[in-house]
Amino acid sequence: xxxxxxxxxxxxxxxxxxxxxxxxxxxxxxxxxxxxxxxxxxxxxxxxxxxxxxxxxxxxxxxxxxxxxxxxxxxxxxxxxxxxxxxxxxxxxxxxxxxxxxxxxxxxxxxxxxxxxxxxxxxxxxxxxxxxxxxxxxxxxxxxxxxxxxxxxxxxxxxxxxxxxxxxxxxxxxxxxxxxxxxxxxxxxxxxxxxxxxxxxxxxxxxxxxxxxxxxxxxxxxxxxxxxxxxxxxxxxxxxxxxxxxxxxxxxxxxxxxxxxxxxxxxxxxxxxxxxxxxxxxxxxxxxxxxxxxxxxxxxxxxxxxxxxxxxxxxxxxxxxxxxxxxxxxxxxxxxxxxxxxxxxxxxxxxxxxxxxxxxxxxxxxxxxxxxxxxxxxxxxxxxxxxxxxxxxxxxxxxxxxxxxxxxxxxxxxxxxxxxx
Amino acid sequence: xxxxxxxxxxxxxxxxxxxxxxxxxxxxxxxxxxxxxxxxxxxxxxxxxxxxxxxxxxxxxxxxxxxxxxxxxxxxxxxxxxxxxxxxxxxxxxxxxxxxxxxxxxxxxxxxxxxxxxxxxxxxxxxxxxxxxxxxxxxxxxxxxxxxxxxxxxxxxxxxxxxxxxxxxxxxxxxxxxxxxxxxxxxxxxxxxxxxxxxxxxxxxxxxxxxxxxxxxxxxxxxxxxxxxxxxxxxxxxxxxxxxxxxxxxxxxxxxxxxxxxxxxxxxxxxxxxxxxxxxxxxxxxxxxxxxxxxxxxxxxxxxxxxxxxxxxxxxxxxxxxxx
Numbered sequence: 001x002x003x004x005x006x007x008x009x010x011x012x013x014x015x016x017x018x019x020x021x022x023x024x025x026x027x028x029x030x031x032x033x034x035x036x037x038x039x040x041x042x043x044x045x046x047x048x049x050x051x052x053x054x055x056x057x058x059x060x061x062x063x064x065x066x067x068x069x070x071x072x073x074x075x076x077x078x079x080x081x082x083x084x085x086x087x088x089x090x091x092x093x094x095x096x097x098x099x100x101x102x103x104x105x106x107x108x109x110x111x112x113x114x115x116x117x118x119x120x121x122x123x124x125x126x127x128x129x130x131x132x133x134x135x136x137x138x139x140x141x142x143x144x145x146x147x148x149x150x151x152x153x154x155x156x157x158x159x160x161x162x163x164x165x166x167x168x169x170x171x172x173x174x175x176x177x178x179x180x181x182x183x184x185x186x187x188x189x190x191x192x193x194x195x196x197x198x199x200x201x202x203x204x205x206x207x208x209x210x211x212x213x214x215x216x217x218x219x220x221x222x223x224x225x226x227x228x229x230x231x232x233x234x235x236x237x238x239x240x241x242x243x244x245x246x247x248x249x250x251x252x253x254x255x256x257x258x259x260x261x262x263x264x265x266x267x268x269x270x271x272x273x274x275x276x277x278x279x280x281x282x283x284x285x286x287x288x289x290x291x292x293x294x295x296x297x298x299x300x301x302x303x304x305x306x307x308x309x310x311x312x313x314x315x316x317x318x319x320x321x322x323x324x325x326x327x328x329x330x331x332x333x334x335x336x337x338x339x340x341x342x343x344x345x346x347x348x349x350x351x352x353x354x355x356x357x358x359x360x361x362x363x364x365x366x367x368x369x370x371x372x373x374x375x376x377x378x379x380x381x382x383x384x385x386x387x388x389x390x391x392x393x394x395x396x397x398x399x400x401x402x403x404x405x406x407x408x409x410x411x412x413x414x415x416x417x418x419x420x421x
Numbered sequence: 422x423x424x425x426x427x428x429x430x431x432x433x434x435x436x437x438x439x440x441x442x443x444x445x446x447x448x449x450x451x452x453x454x455x456x457x458x459x460x461x462x463x464x465x466x467x468x469x470x471x472x473x474x475x476x477x478x479x480x481x482x483x484x485x486x487x488x489x490x491x492x493x494x495x496x497x498x499x500x501x502x503x504x505x506x507x508x509x510x511x512x513x514x515x516x517x518x519x520x521x522x523x524x525x526x527x528x529x530x531x532x533x534x535x536x537x538x539x540x541x542x543x544x545x546x547x548x549x550x551x552x553x554x555x556x557x558x559x560x561x562x563x564x565x566x567x568x569x570x571x572x573x574x575x576x577x578x579x580x581x582x583x584x585x586x587x588x589x590x591x592x593x594x595x596x597x598x599x600x601x602x603x604x605x606x607x608x609x610x611x612x613x614x615x616x617x618x619x620x621x622x623x624x625x626x627x628x629x630x631x632x633x634x635x636x637x638x639x640x641x642x643x644x645x646x647x648x649x650x651x652x653x654x655x656x657x658x659x660x661x662x663x664x665x666x667x668x669x670x671x672x673x674x675x676x677x678x679x680x681x682x683x684x685x686x687x688x689x690x691x692x693x694x695x696x697x698x699x700x701x702x703x704x705x706x707x708x709x710x711x712x713x714x715x716x717x718x719x720x721x722x723x724x725x726x727x728x729x730x731x732x733x734x735x736x737x738x739x740x741x742x743x744x745x
Contacts, residue, residue: 065689069706076480094709097481178581186603188690240580240600243688252581383708390692397605 024316028305029058029074030086031067033247034270039337047323053316062247064088064190068382071095078310083317087129088190089120089302090374090381096123099306103127105318109325113342120375121304128306130325133339135301136365137194138284140253140261140271145171157199157228157290160260164236167259181236183249184262188393191245193372193385194299195262196392199225201370204293208388209373209413213421217388218410224291226395226402233396242397254278262287264301268358269338284358286365300369302342334359340366377421387412467722473715480711493716510716518692519700526609526696527677530616535670537617538624539662543654545625546632556629563622571686574615578602578687605693612683612694620676624669631665632658671732678725697721 028044030036037057044055060067071085075098087095103110106127110118113131121129139160141153149167154160164181171179185191201207205222209215233239238252246263253261254270256277261267272279289296305324307317323329330341334352340362346352353360374381391409395402474493478486495509510516545556562570577584578601586598601611635658643653659666681698688694695703701721705714 063689065707069702072480072706072709076483188692238580238598238600240598240603243580243600243603248579248581255582257581379709386690386703386707389690393690394692397603399605 023052023054024313025054025056026083026311026313026317026320027056027058027081028084028086028320029060029067029071029082030303031062031064032059033062034250034266035337039333042336043324043329043332044320047320047329051316051319053320055320058082063245075308075310079308080310080312083308083311083313084321085306085308086132087304087306089117089134089300089304090190090372090385092121092123092128092304093374093378094381095306096126096128098309099128100309100314100318101126101128102130102307102318102321105322106130106325109322112327112345113325114344117302117342120371129304130306130321131342132303132305132324133330133333134342134366135264135303135340136298136362136369137198137262137264137287137301138298138362138365139287140263140267140282140284142259142278142281143283144281145259153285154260154288157202157225157288160288161228161232161236164259168236171259178257180238180252180258182232182260182262183237183241183244183252183258185245185249186233186237186241186393186396187243187245187248188389189245190385190389192389192392194301196226196229196388197299197370197372198262198287198297199229199290201297202287202293202295203290207370207373209376209384209421211373211376213376213417215410215413215417217413218406221291221293223402223406226392226406228290229392230396230398230402242393256281265338265340265358265362269336269356284361286368296368297370298365298368300371302340380416380421383416384413387416470715470722471719473712474719476712478711478715479709480706481709483711486712489712493713494720510713510720515692515695515700516697516717516720519695519697522609522694523678523680523696523698526613526616526680526694527674530613530620531670531673531677533613533617534621534624534673535666537621538669539628539666541621541625542628542632543658545629559625560622562619563626565619567619567682568686570619571615571683574611574618575602575687578611602688602691605691608688608691608693612687615683615687616677616680620673624666624673627665627669628662631662635661674728675725678728679721697724 028040030040037059040055040057047053048055060070068088068091071087071091072095074082075095085099103126109130110127114134117131117134118127121127121131139154145167146153146163149170151163151167152159154163160182168179168181185195197207200217200222203221203225205219205225206216208217233241241249244252246267249258249261249263250267250270252258253263253267254276268284270276271282287296287298305321307314307321311317325342327343327346330343331346331349331352333339334341334346334349335355338356338358340359341347341352347360347363372381373384377384387409391405394400395405399405400408473486475488475490476486477489477492491509493509495507495511497505497507497512499505541559545552545559565573576582578586580586580598580600580603583601585601586595589595590598599607601607639657639661640653643657648656679698680696681702684694684696684699685702689699697717698721701714701717703714704710704717708714
């Protein structure tokens with residue numbers, strides 16, 4: 001007995017000594033939607049095995065606005081507990097000074113990514129975050145319902161409005177009382193900025209603040225776009241869409257209660273899961289265009305990983321960041337989570353094309369991606385976005401017309417801009 | 422301090438004053454830890470916030486703000502066209518909207534909680550079997566952390582899968598699903614419903630404690646005299662529980678004026694429900710305007726401080742009136 005215990009004890013000590021020499025525990029803060037926790041565990045397993053380090057996920061709320069508030073607070077307090085932050089594509093200019101420059105650590109990896117995404121994460125020559133995946137929303141539609149009612153896939157917002165209403169009315173007449181035409185993200189938060197930017201841009205109404213800093217939001221096309229959108233809640237969309245974020249919209253969609261949905265690629269994999277009521281019954285396409293415009297628009301989203309300047313385990317953290325942005329990790333992520341890679345070559349990868357046929361097709365969506373005005377408005381972006389989504393939310397809930405609200409918005413933005421952003 | 426000032430033995434004046442000084446010194450030492458703790462957790466953050474409100478500090482660089490006087494509160498400049506524009510919290514329509522929301526919320530929710538709290542307490546004060554169990558059950562909403570109950574109600578009030586809409590539909594009270602937290606007309610109502618649900622037990626508990634102190638003989642006397650129950654309530658019960666009720670109302674009002682969590686979880690960005698705390702946090706953190714947000718926090722503090730002073734004054738008058 002004694003001998004056995006002794007051997008076990010020695011073995012344990014030896015293990016501890018080996019592990020103690022280099023094993024670090026790094027904390028990774030990220031917003032959680034869908035099955036993100038499992039995806040993270042699967043994704044970091046090879047890295048943990050190779051390095052002996054331990055990566056722990058710190059789950060954060062799904063809303064990017066909530067995450068940003070918390071991260072800003074932690075970073076301002078120089079919090080040492082979080083080593084890596086998963087950052088939204090729009091945050092780089094606002095949080096740059098708290099993050100480590102990853103240019104050197106990433107080396108050749110930088111060249112493999114879409115240059116525009118790398119550029120969006122470069123602030124004053126410092127690469128403050130490495131891209132994990134990109135995001136561009138698409139229009140999800142129910143193949144079965146469109147076929148059943150003899151409708152074509154809409155290419156304009158006007159067609160979508162009409163088709164949604166037609167199918168919704170017909171389905172309800174057949175006793176499907178819970179069906180809605182179109183669900184999207186109408187809550188007053190960053191997601192509404194994305195949705196509304198797509199409407200306005202695809203109507204030819206510009207992108208709120210143009211790359212050169214001009215405020216362009218108050219124009220006829222933008223007003224027409226918002227007027228059309230304001231007609232949706234209560235007709236083809238539930239009134240509650242004004243409180244929906246991504247997950248609420250997906251909830252209605254995935255229970256089979258919506259004909260169309262605007263959402264990010266993550267909903268594709270989940271919608272085809274075994275517990276989904278719409279499995280195999282839907283497809284995706286580019287978002288519609290509107291008015292006289294001939295191009296549609298999809299807001300460029302995407303997430304990146306940044307290493308905190310205040311981390312005690314910077315070396316291990318940087319190693320994890322580089323691993324997560326590497327082709328092998330991005331491929332795994334594409335396969336298990338249907339996230340869009342930021343590495344150009346992966347769009348031609350045969351295995352991805354086979355497992356996630358949607359990803360090569362998303363290239364079309366990606367080509368029409370429009371950035372939010374986070375670069376021209378610099379540190380004022382959050383306030384610009386908040387003013388914009390408030391004006392849109394007011395319009396959608398019938399609190400003033402589009403023309404009135406956009407005029408006020410323009411004045412507010414002018415005041416915020418002052419002599420320059 | 423009362424014990425310090427109550428020496429009973431007749432001692433010579435000199436010895437007495439020395440003893441007194443010694444006792445005061447000892448008392449000071451005993452008070453020191455608490456005073457230090459209070460200074461660190463209450464006074465220091467408060468003074469720092471007030472200081473920040475006179476600077477243009479940002480959250481990215483807390484030490485780098487410059488003194489800008491009262492500009493966060495109010496400033497104006499005249500444009501070349503002759504038009505004068507005002508800036509600052511006091512000229513900010515969003516701030517006044519938040520003030521209105523907060524006051525409206527405080528008045529409505531505290532009134533409802535008081536009325537329901539008294540009713541619940543009266544019921545619980547009655548003798549019936551299983552009273553202990555019911556008393557414990559009523560306290561549950563108060564015991565659940567607000568963030569949890571807010572999330573729970575968020576799902577219950579969800580327009581598509583929410584149980585509230587489902588129940589109301591089945592009972593035939595509404596003809597179509599209501600988007601409780603989405604529509605500006607019902608958002609505040611939803612917040613008030615959740616708050617009333619959560620804090621009525623608090624009022625009930627305080628009132629119940631007071632009810633149990635009311636001597637039974639008074640009720641017996643009233644019954645013998647044949648006074649009707651409604652009159653007994655307004656003439657006997659209410660005056661006797663008034664001090665406790667007042668405490669409950671004050672506590673609730675102070676709480677309601679700094680209302681944050683429910684709104685932040687249920688309707689974070691709806692201008693129909695944004696309270697002063699929510700808007701101050703938004704400026705402090707989301708918009709990186711730390712000085713401006715501090716100015717809003719300071720105004721909120723002044724409002725609550727004013728309310729407390731008013732309460733203390735009213736409390737004194739009441740005590741004086743009763744000749745105690």
